[in-house]
Amino acid sequence: MNLLFGRTVSLQLRLSVAVVLSIVLIVGDRYTSGGTFVRTSLNTLVSPLLYLANMPYEAFNIGMKSLHTRERLQQENQVLKEKQLLQSEQLQQYQFLLKENQELRALLGASAKQVNNRLITQVLSVHSNPYSHQVVVNRGTIDGVEEGQTVIDEMGIVGQLTQVGTTTSRVLLMTDTTHATPVRILRNNVRTVVEGTGKINTVRLVHVPHSLDIRIGDVLVTSGLGGTFPEGYPVAIVTEIDRNEGLPFAQVFAEPVAQLDRIRLLVILGKQAGEALNNE
Template sequence: MTPLFANGPALQLRIIIAVVLSLVLMFVDHRLKGFDSIRVYLNSLVSPILYAANLPQSMLDWSAESLSSRHSLLEENARLRETNLLLQESVLRMQFLQRENTRLRALLESPVRQDIRKMVAEVMSVTSNPNSHQVLLNRGSLNGVYEGQAVLDENGIVGQVVDVAPTTSRVLLITDITHAIPVRVARNSVRSIAAGTGSMARLELNYVPHSADIREGDLLVSSGLGQKYPEGYPVAEVSRVISNESLPFAQIQTQPIAQLDRIRYLLLLWPPNAPTKPTKATLKEIKRDAKELIQ
């Protein structure tokens, strides 16, 4: 009697065939880039599904905003009015201090610092690679962004632009292991170099002698050396000082002032000496120049 269903390959053979096909597909995709065009089409097909899946949450958010009580809106309006009044007072005081500083510099025949151009940018995405601390901004060469440009948030320095496209730009954060920035202690102007460690919560000072007057809690600001970052902006706060005489330099750990793990809106700066065709310096060049200036 002939069976209705013929026996297929053994289960072990099926597994071997599946594994071999998987390895072949991975090799073709990784080495030969054979599925790049297919991936683009698949992403295009999946995009409507993603938007549809996100639609209920968007509708709930819109409903929650629409149903906000009049009382909460009035309270928020009052808080904003109070905050605006305090900020206006700070602006008036700052204007007075600027005028006074201008007069003092004129008496001392010191050049007056010019105001710099600024632009607000929004973070579009964050690099998923844990070994690279970079973010993508929605401003590019069409907005005048250039490589090496300083980027800040409301607290302090965030990093510098390392790659520019027409409408986007990529920013290297100060905590990236390939980044270094010349700094000075706000208390006594001791200069050093703050290098990234690969951790969002820590920077390290390089080439600091044991005799240097640096204490826990000291504020580090940009020194302006190297002409990458404007002078005087907060960078980090000293969190730990280890003086081991068996090592050539002291070990000093600092914590970034900017909240790098929750940045959303950033500020791009155009200093007066901004280059028209800037060149991107390597980490070795930055450390070498700053070390020479310190010595």
């Protein structure tokens, strides 16, 4: 077998060639559209493998469901009926509040907020390490999704779409070290920013003054600033506050409300509807 480099080539020369090639690839990816095309093509090529790798789980899941006893199903049915009853009561209150909100907006001459378009998606694989928290979902450009769209679960914000392929896309989780979410404290509407820490159950608030009115247990929701996340979705709950005067800012940590370590079904919010909420 012929080697790319002969045995007479020094290690320094090999390293120099590798560094030069790396720099060329980085510059080409940064200033040309070729890198995006290559990533999209690779995502498209890998998509069948992701579906194939997900088949054993689906087969196992179907087998487990078939083992449920009638008594278990009856108990689940009873729980669902009770939950439906409670949600029906909440829905009645929602209809009343919606009507009241419309009347107030009519008095103020404001337009009603548009309702988000929603698309349910399923997690195919999880890519998680201290440097990157991402999952792959079974939606892509053929479903009309785009990079930057907000992703939630039944509890709150999960993250946003990135690297959208033809049939699959990657979701950057809010706990990733490169992710930031504009939020406000629900109790007093004070705005701040939440950043990922690389830990699946912890995020931190950045540049928090020692005098900021924030307490353990405060609920953080999306503020709508920046135009990425629509306003009002739950993000995290404050769990730890360290007001060490020796530091320029208070150290504040929170726990995401979304169950990021067990997500399976997610909802992708329409990008245009989300922007409409923020432009109002």
